[in-house]
Amino acid sequence: MARPETAQVLHRIRWPLRLTWAGLWAERLSRAFWPLWSILLAVLAAAALGLVDLLPLEAAWMALVSACVGAVWALWHGWRGFAPPRRSDALARLDAALPGQPLSALADDQAIGGNDPASVAVWQAHRARMAARAASARPVQPDLKLAPRDPFGLRYMALTALVVALIFGSVWRIASLADLGPGRAEAMMAGPSWEGWARPPAHTGKPALYLNDLPAGPLTLPQGSEIQLRFYGDIGALTLSETVSASTQPQQASAQIQAFSVAQSGAIAIVGPGGREWQVSALPDAAPSVAITGEATRERDGKMRLPFRAEDDHGIKAGLATVTLDLDRVDRRFGLSIEPEPRAPLTLDLPLPISGNRAVFEDALVEDISQHPFANLPVKVRLTVEDAAGQSGASDALQMTLPGKRFFDPLAAAIIELRRDLLWNRANGPRTAQVFRALTHLPDGLVRDKATFARLTEALKTLYRDADTLTPEARDALAAELWEIALLVEEGDLASARDRLQRAQERLNEAIRNGADPAEIAELMDELREATKDYMQMLADREARNPDSDRAENQERMEVTGDQIQDMMDEIQHLMEEGRMAEAAEAMAMLQQLLENLQITEGGPGSGGPTLPGMRDLQDTLRDQQELSDEAFRELQQGQGGRQPQDGDAQDGQGDRRSLAERQEELRRRLEGVDTNRLPGPGTESGEEGREALEGAERSMEEAERALRDGDLSGALDRQAEAMEALRDGLKALGDAQRQNDRADRGQANTPEGTAPADPSRDPLGRENGRSARIGDDGNLGKGQDVQRRAQELLDEIRRRSGDQQRAEGERDYLRRLLDLF
Structure with missing residues (x-):
């Protein structure tokens, strides 16, 4: 008899015990009778698919008898090996799944020390611990794996066959198994009967029809449907009459098996006891x-x-x-x-x-x-x-x-036209060679790239030599070479620059997926920046050579500035360095889409593409000055960190400051060496304002250099900030001057300031139609004091949040970088 505490524990785990017991039943039934239900599933699948109807009657009987014998053997074999699980088996399974087998421990008695109070207390504490552990029991999952018993997966084959039969067959066909029984056979012996099927062509996707289920009368079938009829009983008791096959061959109307195709509308009649007749409408297959x-x-x-x-x-x-x-x-x-x-x-x-x-x-x-x-x-x-x-x-x-690629460079267009003449007829070879000889008579300035001109010269040598005897193979090879040369003339190195850009993007994407370290990220980002810079320069040069080329095709491209591309790459690098790879991948996808649709916009730096080399030099100087200022700020923070510098540290610090001062001097000399004659707007108000701002930036750089040599990092940071502000003002003013020049070139010089020209592509507020939400476009932003006030409020809020010590360091660093940008 179980102790009260043991009975209480068993009552608490009654449901885990019952479920474990049920699992044991399922486990032993599946192990013992899996051959039986596999045979049953296979028989049902064969019947639902109609395989019984396709076999001769004797073969179908033999298959059914074999299935019955196999089922009886499986039932006998399973019953021999089946042992019904008992409650004690479930209790043992549940106990074995718990640490320390607490259920067995609760049934034990104290062997020694029964009279020792301390020993009894220890024993009671042990039983209490085991009772608590047993009360936490959970049902044990049954082991239903049958792979060791069914190494060939026969049960899965049977189950798959049944699923296929349920999808493509019919459960009503299972009743056809009754036709194989003795009663059905006796009925067939007693009188004639028939069965029939109509199978539409496979490409129609329509199911087969069992004619015994269809009443007499109209019947619509796709043209080409296969009709099969089986007659049972005495030969000649049932006969066939049909006019749908359009066959001219004599047919045995009383044959036991009839098969023909529906070629036309007509009638199908089974004449005799239990016969039936259908008026068939042949549905023709319409031409596509x-x-x-x-x-x-x-x-x-x-x-x-x-x-x-x-x-x-x-x-x-x-x-x-x-x-x-x-x-x-x-x-x-x-x-x-x-x-x-x-x-x-x-x-x-x-x-x-x-x-x-x-x-x-x-x-x-x-x-x-x-x-x-x-x-x-x-x-x-x-x-x-x-x-x-x-x-x-x-x-x-x-x-x-027939649409093809358009070439706008005159030489490239001429090469393509002469290539077309060669492909038109090889007899054009001498004429084409003569035109090429005249075209390249004075090659100076004709082809910008020496390697391209060398390839053209080599191709022309082949043409001059074989002009009268060109074979189709030589002509096609020469046409392929002329095509490549025309592409190089048209695009310069744009194609190779695009390939480098794509490779850099692919490598960076791979780094994002694999979680590269910061050093690899920095290297790959530098590679992407260089490839993007080269690609944008190629686009700018091409636009300068062909300002009107393919203008209609470029209308749907996004317009974006060089600064915005650099900002996007900076943000991608920042996200990767912080480990936010998912966000970096999204930003990288946006950048790739942007570069695929890239069009260099008009205007100066900060508002347009890199159209003038002098302006690009100023952009690079501003970016390098920002990096130098960041390093000086980090140097200042290290000096205020509270650590007492050692002698070596002091020497290293002085060396770093000298290095910062030398770099500051280099930046100042770079700014001093900018050719102001190449900058836009000479003599205009905006142009002169921009030049004065650059002079102020040069003076602030000189003062910052002096402060760095004197070790005054704080003062150097102030002067560097003034230099960056002056550079931004100068770039803005020069950009305005360049836009004014562009408007003057387009006949808009007399447009009053602050008003929009009468342009049907703009709305009544002067904004361009269809340009909302376009990346890199600020043409639809509002103007006036309201915008200035809102911008100032945003800057104040960013400054407030960047000084909030309660915010995360990553967020405050991002806000400080925003302040540096704006």
């Missing part, structure tokens, strides 16, 4: 259709975009776009005056939905065909689609000029 839904357009990178719509009753299987030269519309002049060489039409695969419905969809064909001989020539485009039944549909022919 495709149409071009808009004009072909050129993407920014020169790719062609052609929208289209395709439709079919059961889904499109494949599609093609065929591009043929429209010779009648070609301007037959110069190299195009002779007949072209025969060339196969250009064929392009139409994009199809990877997933989803292909019956009706809209998409666009986007392909880069800039290098094809048909590029920028009149062509006819026809789209064709095909369905699974082999039917095809075509669109109307669209007459268009």
Whole structure:
């Protein structure tokens, strides 16, 4: 008999014990009878999929008998190995899962020391501890793993087959197992009977129909559906009559198995006892259709975009776009005056939905065909689609000029035109060589890059040598080389600068994902800054050479300034150094999107792109002065940290100050060496104001240098702050002067100050339409005292928060950097 405290503990853990006991039942039942339910699942799956109907009657009987024998063996084998779990088994399982087996400990008796009060007290404390531990019992999960008993996963195969049968089959087919029983066989022996199925073509996606379940009368079936009938009983007791197959071959109407396809509308009749007749309507498979839904357009990178719509009753299987030269519309002049060489039409695969419905969809064909001989020539485009039944549909022919890459540099455009003549007909070889010889007669100033000119010279040597005997292979190789040379002439090193920028972005993204250390972050950020600076310089040079190039294509690009890009990279580096990798990844994605859509804006530094070298030098000087000021501030903080400097420390500190002073002198000389003649606005009010501010910055730098040599870090910081403020004022004034020059160049010099010109692209308040929320654009900000007052309030709030010692150090550091920027 259990002790009262033991009974109390068992009462408290009754539910964990019951659940553990139920788990033991599940564990032992699954181990003993998994072969049985695997066989049952496999039989149900075969019946639901209709496999029984596809087998001959004898084979179906044999399979069913084998399944029954296997089920009986599995039941007998499981019953032999099954041992019902007892309550004591569950108690032992629960006790073994607890530390120290407290349930067993509660059933023990004190062996010695029963008369010793101290020993009895220790024993009672032990039992109390075991009772508390037992009261915390939780149900023990059963071990339902059957891999050692089923190494081939037969139970999973059976379960998967059943799931497939439930999805693609029918549970009503399970009743067909009854047809294999003795009663059904006797019924068949007693009189004739029949079974039938109608299976639509696979591409329609429609399910098979069991004809025995369909009443006589109208029946609609897709054209091409397969009909299968089985007759049971005496031969000739049931016969078939049908007019849907359109077959001209004689058919045995009384054969036991009938199979034919629905080719036309007609009737299917089973003549005899229990027969049935259907009036079948054959639903033809409609041919697919495709149409071009808009004009072909050129993407920014020169790719062609052609929208289209395709439709079919059961889904499109494949599609093609065929591009043929429209010779009648070609301007037959110069190299195009002779007949072209025969060339196969250009064929392009139409994009199809990877997933989803292909019956009706809209998409666009986007392909880069800039290098094809048909590029920028009149062509006819026809789209064709095909369905699974082999039917095809075509669109109307669209007459268009095949979009290709546009070249705005005169030499690059000439190279592309002569390349087109070579691809038109190899007979143009001598003429092309003659034009190239005249074009490169005086090469000075023709090509800016010597390496590019060397490649052009080498290609022309090949053309001069083989002009009369060009083979198709040599012509194509020469055309590919001329294309590369034209790209280099058009873009300079812009393509390589873009590649370097992409590599730097990829490396930094990898560092963000892998959590790089601060040294690696600094190195990768420097690499990204250099690549971005080179890329922006290339864009600025290209814009200066071709101010009107591709203006329409650039209207949708975001406008951004060089300072804003640098600020974004500074913020990314700051986030990575603080370990906020998720935020850094988001900021990096924004920067990548911005650089992909980059367009250098007009105006000076701080408000536009780096258009003048002198202004870029001033920006670099301001940035370096900020870094030098930060180092001087850290030096001042270390000197006020309370640690008594040693002799070596003093010498090191003096060396650092000398280094800071030398760097300050270098910055002052750099500012002094800026050519003011290259700065915008000479003789204007804004230009002179900017130059005076730069002179003030130079004087403050000189005073800061003197303070650093004297060891006055505090005074040096004040002078450096004055120098940075003067530099910012100078940059702002010079930027205003450059914008005034730009407006004058565009005929806006007489626009009254503070008013907006009459421009339909601006709203009544003078703001540009459609530019809200554009990165890097401050053209829609308000003007006047209200804005100045709000800005001052924000600055005051930032100063207040940066001095709040209760805030986190990272937040206060960020606020101090904001104050340095503004």
